[in-house]
Amino acid sequence: MRPGLFHRLRDPRSEVSIEPLLAMTAAALLLALVLCLAGVSVVLAQQPTPSDNDVNAVAHELYCPVCENISLDVCDTTACAQWRELIRQKLAQGWSKQQIEDYFAQQYGDRVLAEPPRRGLNWLAYLIPPLAFLGGVWVVYRVLKNMRRPPAPAAPAPPEAPADPYLKQVEEELKKRE
Amino acid sequence: MIPIFGYGVLILTFVVALYGIGAAVYGALYAQKDAAAWVESSRRAMLLTFPLITIAVLAVIYLLTTGHYEVQYVYSVTSSTMPAYLKATALWGGQAGSLLFWSWLMSAFAAAVTLRKWQRDLEFLPWVIVVSLVTLAFFLGLIIFVKGQVSFERFWQLADGSNTASVFQPAGSTLLVPPDGNGLNPLLRHPGMIIHPPMLYLGFVSFVIPFAFAIASLITGRTDDRWIRVTRRWTLVAWLFLSLGLVLGMWWAYDVLGWGGYWGWDPVEIAALMPWLTGTAFLHSVMIQEKRGLFKRWNMVLIVLTYALVIFGTFLTRSGVLSSVHAFSQSAIGPLFFAFIGITFAVSLGLLLYRWNDLRSEGQMTSLLSRESLFLVNNLLFIGVLVVCFWGVIFPLISELFTGQKVTVGPLFYLRATGPLFAGLLFLMGVAPLSAWTHSTYKTLGRAAWKPALVSLLALAAIFLLGVRSWIALLGFWLVALAVCLTLYEYGREVYSRHKSTDEGLPLAFWRLTGRNRRRYGGFIIHLSMAIMALGIIGIQVFQTSTQGTLLPGDTLELSGYTITFKDLAVFDAADGHNVGRAVLQITRGGQALGELYPRRDYYYDSQQPVTIPGVRSTFEDDLYVVLVDWQASGVTFKVFHNPLVLWLWTGALLFTLGMLVAAWPDRETETERRPAVGRVMVKA
Numbered sequence: 001m002r003p004g005l006f007h008r009l010r011d012p013r014s015e016v017s018i019e020p021l022l023a024m025t026a027a028a029l030l031l032a033l034v035l036c037l038a039g040v041s042v043v044l045a046q047q048p049t050p051s052d053n054d055v056n057a058v059a060h061e062l063y064c065p066v067c068e069n070i071s072l073d074v075c076d077t078t079a080c081a082q083w084r085e086l087i088r089q090k091l092a093q094g095w096s097k098q099q100i101e102d103y104f105a106q107q108y109g110d111r112v113l114a115e116p117p118r119r120g121l122n123w124l125a126y127l128i129p130p131l132a133f134l135g136g137v138w139v140v141y142r143v144l145k146n147m148r149r150p151p152a153p154a155a156p157a158p159p160e161a162p163a164d165p166y167l168k169q170v171e172e173e174l175k176k177r178e
Numbered sequence: 179m180i181p182i183f184g185y186g187v188l189i190l191t192f193v194v195a196l197y198g199i200g201a202a203v204y205g206a207l208y209a210q211k212d213a214a215a216w217v218e219s220s221r222r223a224m225l226l227t228f229p230l231i232t233i234a235v236l237a238v239i240y241l242l243t244t245g246h247y248e249v250q251y252v253y254s255v256t257s258s259t260m261p262a263y264l265k266a267t268a269l270w271g272g273q274a275g276s277l278l279f280w281s282w283l284m285s286a287f288a289a290a291v292t293l294r295k296w297q298r299d300l301e302f303l304p305w306v307i308v309v310s311l312v313t314l315a316f317f318l319g320l321i322i323f324v325k326g327q328v329s330f331e332r333f334w335q336l337a338d339g340s341n342t343a344s345v346f347q348p349a350g351s352t353l354l355v356p357p358d359g360n361g362l363n364p365l366l367r368h369p370g371m372i373i374h375p376p377m378l379y380l381g382f383v384s385f386v387i388p389f390a391f392a393i394a395s396l397i398t399g400r401t402d403d404r405w406i407r408v409t410r411r412w413t414l415v416a417w418l419f420l421s422l423g424l425v426l427g428m429w430w431a432y433d434v435l436g437w438g439g440y441w442g443w444d445p446v447e448i449a450a451l452m453p454w455l456t457g458t459a460f461l462h463s464v465m466i467q468e469k470r471g472l473f474k475r476w477n478m479v480l481i482v483l484t485y486a487l488v489i490f491g492t493f494l495t496r497s498g499v500l501s502s503v504h505a506f507s508q509s510a511i512g513p514l515f516f517a518f519i520g521i522t523f524a525v526s527l528g529l530l531l532y533r534w535n536d537l538r539s540e541g542q543m544t545s546l547l548s549r550e551s552l553f554l555v556n557n558l559l560f561i562g563v564l565v566v567c568f569w570g571v572i573f574p575l576i577s578e579l580f581t582g583q584k585v586t587v588g589p590l591f592y593l594r595a596t597g598p599l600f601a602g603l604l605f606l607m608g609v610a611p612l613s614a615w616t617h618s619t620y621k622t623l624g625r626a627a628w629k630p631a632l633v634s635l636l637a638l639a640a641i642f643l644l645g646v647r648s649w650i651a652l653l654g655f656w657l658v659a660l661a662v663c664l665t666l667y668e669y670g671r672e673v674y675s676r677h678k679s680t681d682e683g684l685p686l687a688f689w690r691l692t693g694r695n696r697r698r699y700g701g702f703i704i705h706l707s708m709a710i711m712a713l714g715i716i717g718i719q720v721f722q723t724s725t726q727g728t729l730l731p732g733d734t735l736e737l738s739g740y741t742i743t744f745k746d747l748a749v750f751d752a753a754d755g756h757n758v759g760r761a762v763l764q765i766t767r768g769g770q771a772l773g774e775l776y777p778r779r780d781y782y783y784d785s786q787q788p789v790t791i792p793g794v795r796s797t798f799e800d801d802l803y804v805v806l807v808d809w810q811a812s813g814v815t816f817k818v819f820h821n822p823l824v825l826w827l828w829t830g831a832l833l834f835t836l837g838m839l840v841a842a843w844p845d846r847e848t849e850t851e852r853r854p855a856v857g858r859v860m861v862k863a
Contacts, residue, residue, distance in 0.1 A: 129565050133558075
């Protein structure tokens, strides 16, 4: 059997030097871990319960699952008050805004989101208006492209002087209204 | 007795309307020698609908104000504790009453149309009558024959002890009179809600008249711009009322709904905005037809769209059935509305196609920067906003229909999509009035615009130096400044040149010039008011901040430099039987006391609904808007909004009304007698 690492570790000559090293390393690691955890728990303990403003910031982007088109931060119902408390709890547990939104969408359907999630058929919601607008731009472009240059620099030819006094009066009226 | 009487009158009106339609069609198409008599008879039928529906409306108001709770509608919208004026205005507080009110206004406009001078437009008359009366008959039919959620039926107790609602007494039943009514939704017990629906509905119904003339012009083949000239004032009046209705609705939302804003992109709001968008586009676009004989087909499309959206809007604002596909299919009224919109839309477009070749443009676009080109772009932007709005309202239904999954289309969707379009409109609003009809170049336009444009850039620099860094706000403020500077400069220049050439004093020159071309200068004033309103919109969209906190007496909340100190809360029952929670808050800024605010939360026992009335301190700089959210042993919760510049929105609305009055005030000489001659001369020239 080839003398390997373990043999060397167990080598009586090196026993003295290696074992305390290991023990110290392990202790240091353990201490670091404990300190880390303690630090985290200290941070957690110091973090106050999420304020109304924190809750509203999330609730503003969510819609009441039972009422029509009312965002959760302004909804008056008891149910919504409970949902706001739920958001507060989730925030206290360290959830991010995105996680909470996903959670609500999963629980109550996509209608709680302020906008249709960008997938599948919902892309139509985002694509139709710009496409329609581009169609309109194209139509206007066609109209403007087909326009004719004015025949002469003085395009609006002065209307021929009407001989009829009534027509003359009408012309004057027209000028006033221009 | 009164309910049956009212019903009888409505049925009679319905019959009269049907007769009017038949007589008008017969007179126009089939009658040989007495055609004029038939048409005259139909005209009188249309005139008669107004007094008839007035009687029905008075009957309902009588029932509402005298506490006839056996009538389902009266029960659902009034209660004994409501003041008389609220009971009367509860006429438009529910679906059935709103439809009746709509019909009444429609009949009033129809009657007014019959009274105009028809000598020059007799061929239009029967078809204007047909379109108006078909619309009226549809609404009357809904009230009479369709059992909505709430109707004018009475409650009956049957022999077996069960209850029912019907017009006539079921055999062996006794009248059931509830001791008190349910009461009006407290959110509607607000001055804004008393005048907002009438304004909106006036705007809705008055757009029916230009549509009726458009259809008459298509049917008769008299496709010159006569219909536009005749209806110009109707259109302006319709647009005035619709605009006022929208602004009053915003004011109500701001003052009652307690979420710190005035516009939430709710489908109901959008439903009222959509006809406004097409109506505004129409208002501009008809000028191209009048001046240049272009876009005749497009104007037809716009007025047809506006009519369809008016009906759609009426339906949406009063039914709520668009909340779900299921609610829609279960509602008796929904499919009927859609069928009516579909049929009228298809018939209108069919007529338009039939006359397609008659509606050829008389001229050509000649310049990229001419007024007509800019109007064309203006139309494109308005229709762009319309598409976003329509699609946003409709998409949740489409999604539910195809995937079963309901989605919400919230404000962000609309803001992102319409923001650039509105910015473009603001820009055009400033520039377009400076461009000339037929021909403008960069040179002519630049010469007219560079001075005010420079001033607007200086204003932008000043705003930047004041510390504004949001690029959206900077762009918005610059566009507002540009529109204001260009409009004022152009207006001022024209006043000055009149002052120079006539040796009138400046004020007199201003007055006379405005009177000479009221459409142009009324338009200027309206453009100014729109820019001012935009200021308020930018203020709240970009700079709104809010905070919420639960306070004990003596505690404070801080927001945007304001300190809000909670002093006291009183909870008590008011005289008319609703519960009031009223807080007293001290407002200070920089150590300076600014007075007290009293946000309230009222609870109505009859309808079991709360309503929050915010405490608002309003200045031209900003609004401090405090909502009383809730109170518990741990303290009183307030939500505070800081809304910069909002007061400009309401101020702009006042200026807007002034501008509309300038533009739409009747001429001293009767328009109907002179204008046609002018029109013809123009075509020849």
